[in-house]
Structure formats: C-alpha cells, structure tokens
Amino acid sequence: MIRAQGYSATSVDELCAGAGVTKGAFFHHFASKEALGVAAADYWSQTTSELFAGAPYHRHADPLDRVLGYIDFRAGLLNGPPEAFTCLVGTMVQEAFGSSPAIRQACEASICGHAARLEADIGEAMERYGVSGFSIASLALHTQAVLQGAFILAKARGGPEIARDSVDHLRRYLTLLFCHPDPARS
Amino acid sequence: MIRAQGYSATSVDELCAGAGVTKGAFFHHFASKEALGVAAADYWSQTTSELFAGAPYHRHADPLDRVLGYIDFRAGLLNGPPEAFTCLVGTMVQEAFGSSPAIRQACEASICGHAARLEADIGEAMERYGVSGFSIASLALHTQAVLQGAFILAKARGGPEIARDSVDHLRRYLTLLFCHPDPARS
DNA sequence: ACTCGTACCGACCGGTTGGTATGTTTTTCG
DNA sequence: CGAAAAACATACCAACCGGTCGGTACGAGT
Numbered sequence A, B: 001m002i003r004a005q006g007y008s009a010t011s012v013d014e015l016c017a018g019a020g021v022t023k024g025a026f027f028h029h030f031a032s033k034e035a036l037g038v039a040a041a042d043y044w045s046q047t048t049s050e051l052f053a054g055a056p057y058h059r060h061a062d063p064l065d066r067v068l069g070y071i072d073f074r075a076g077l078l079n080g081p082p083e084a085f086t087c088l089v090g091t092m093v094q095e096a097f098g099s100s101p102a103i104r105q106a107c108e109a110s111i112c113g114h115a116a117r118l119e120a121d122i123g124e125a126m127e128r129y130g131v132s133g134f135s136i137a138s139l140a141l142h143t144q145a146v147l148q149g150a151f152i153l154a155k156a157r158g159g160p161e162i163a164r165d166s167v168d169h170l171r172r173y174l175t176l177l178f179c180h181p182d183p184a185r186s
Numbered sequence C: 001a002c003t004c005g006t007a008c009c010g011a012c013c014g015g016t017t018g019g020t021a022t023g024t025t026t027t028t029c030g
Numbered sequence D: 001c002g003a004a005a006a007a008c009a010t011a012c013c014a015a016c017c018g019g020t021c022g023g024t025a026c027g028a029g030t
Helices: A012-019 A023-029 A033-053 A063-076 A088-096 A101-116 A119-128 A136-157 A161-177 B012-019 B023-029 B033-053 B063-076 B088-096 B101-116 B119-128 B136-157 B161-177
Strands: none
Touching: A012 A023, A012 A033, A033 A088, A033 A101, A063 A119, A063 A136, A063 A161, A088 A101, A088 B088, A088 B136, A101 A136, A101 B136, A119 A136, A136 A161, A136 B088, A136 B101, A136 B136, A136 B161, A161 B136, A161 B161, B012 B023, B012 B033, B033 B088, B033 B101, B063 B119, B063 B136, B063 B161, B088 B101, B101 B136, B119 B136, B136 B161
16 A cells, blocks of 8 residues: 555555554554554565565575575566555655654665575675675675666556566676576576 | 655645745646646756766767766765755656656656666677677666665665665676676776 | 736635544453 | 453544635736
C-alpha cells in the first residue's frame, strides 16, 4: 500500500481501512503515523530476512556461486507491477529522510542489515578468487544500490523488464570482477 | 524543495512561499499541483541537459574515455546533503508512478532521455573495443540505475560517501567490460 | 476614453489530515 | 468467579490540504 502510493500519500484512514481496523485501534498500537513507518520498516527487515534465509542459493559450495545465486534469486522476484516487487524501505526513506530521522534510521538499518548478510559470501569469494581493491561492504552495498535503482527505473517505465536488464549488468560485473568467463553459469 | 521533502509532502502553499508568489499566481500558471510536477520534470530535463552538454568530458578522443569521464563527472557532483545532489525526477516518480500517469511519463522521458544521450559514446566504445552481449541502451540505463540507487543509499545514510562508493563500482564495471586494465586512468 | 485580455491577489471552500477523548468489549490472571 | 487491564470502537477536533472565487492592476488596441 505504501509501496504503491508512497508514505505521505497514504493516509492513516486508508491504512486502517486496508487492515480492517478502526482508527482508534491504530493509534492504540502506534503512537503516531511515524511510529507505524518505523514498525513497517522493522517488519520489512524481518520478513525479507526470513525470505532470503530460506532461499536455495545458500546451498552452493562456491561462495561466488552463492553471490551470483543471490543475484539470480533477486532477478527472479522481478515480476508483476512495480508495487509488487519494489522495496518498501527504499520507497519510504526517499520521502522521510529529511523529515523523520526515526524512519530514516530504520530504513538505513534495513538496507545495510540486508547488505551485511551478503558480506560473508562476498568476502569468501574475494579471498578465494584473489580479488581486492575495494571493501567487502562497498560491494555488498553496491548490489543494493543497483537493485534500488532498478526499482526506480521500473517505476518510471511501468514494468519489471528494465529492472531485469540492470540486474543482468550487475551479474556481469560480478562475473568479470571475479574473472569468471562464463556468465551463464549457476 | 520537492527533493528534500518529497512531492506529496510539499504543499502548494509551501511552494508558493518558497517561490515568493501567491497561491492565486500559482494556479494561474498551473492548472493543478500535478501540472506543476510535470512542468518541474520538464524543467529538470532541460537544465540537466544543459549542464551535461557543457561538461568537459566530451573532449576526450576515445569514446570510452568520454563514458568514464561522464561517470567521473557524476561522481564529482556528489557533495553536500542528499537534497543537494539527488535527482528530482527519481524522487518524484517513486511517489507518483501509481497515482499520476502524467508525472510518471514526464519522469520516464527525463531519465530515458538523459540515458539516450550516452548511447552514442557507449556504442562507439563497444564497437572500438569489440564488446557485445548486451544492448547499448541497457548499459546506458544501467548507469542511471546505479546513480538512482546510489541516491537512495545516500538518503538512507545521510551523506554522499556511500553513493561515491557505488559509482566507483560502476566505473570498475565499465573498465572491466571494455578490458581496460588501469582503473585509475583518465 | 473605453474596452479587453492577461497577470495576479488573497480570502475562502469543502474535504481530508493526523491525532484525541471517551466509551465498550474482550482477555488475562489471581 | 471478578477485577484489572489490554484491545478495540465511536465520535470528534483543529489544522491543513488542493483548488476556487470575485476582484484588482495594467498595458495594448481602438
């Protein structure tokens, strides 16, 4: 809902109607709309964490395969209209970074926390393939930047195809970076 | 102003106060707030077009140097608080893609129009360096995806450093793609 | 001098906003 | 059981929203 309309364009009344509760119940659980934004970001962190923890790409023996598997898994999620696959915290932080420090912080924690979970595989891959020249964290965050940027292009275009193309380039970057000549592997 | 607060969080009254005009004058020139959004996107297209047309990176003889010069030029703009260097149309389209087709379209035209202006150099570079396997347009759009994503990270973090790191990775991708061993060139 | 068209003003409108005050139901637990 | 407390509903508020309105200022044309 917030993903489709944006944070400030989604009213508390709409939120309540969508959730099937009354306004009184809403403000019983959340001190303010901003508090809901923070809670939504935290909930998003949790559910996405579970989604990716249960994904099949962790089974690969090679750390690079796990990283590429992650990218492919992300690419596989790019289906349907933009509001179905785009990122809640990416949407929210864009509107709230200047007006709500609490939401900004929750979104930062969500994005960076997710990126941090890629660092183990990236670090192992860099060591095994002898790659250096940048930090592990910066590459992990770069993958998130490409995804977030791909979401914006998808919203501008109205469909996921343009986002898939960009994720393709990200995949190509990783294969080149780790000197992996066959980009269609995995 | 819209870049700092977002489109829907910025009221017409605030816009008028910031521009030093009255509400009457505003609605005399724009039929609606949505019309202002479209006009703002168009104006953004125009001014950014002029900025990049006058940039020095066009002087390089090698098309790859021009592309890398563009990336470096973009990286050089990443200074100050997020609202100072982030993209207006990227911010607007995220909020308006679902509710305002006119704004969505204007933002798409702005982003894709800007990307299209990179295609000549990218195409030349691909030909000269014998690179293929993807379309010219997809790489041009990928650069925009990385930039837009870097803006989101910068907003989440509160500063430009994290965005520079991501643009660095984009630059590394291009040098690897075109088999250019020295990433510190230009 | 008169009229017309454009630019502009700012008070005002109905509706919506996030938020509150207070009452009612349901659950918890001694 | 019965009382405290948590969960939820209803009714309501002041502030603010995008947008409208009647009116004004003024230069150009006649």
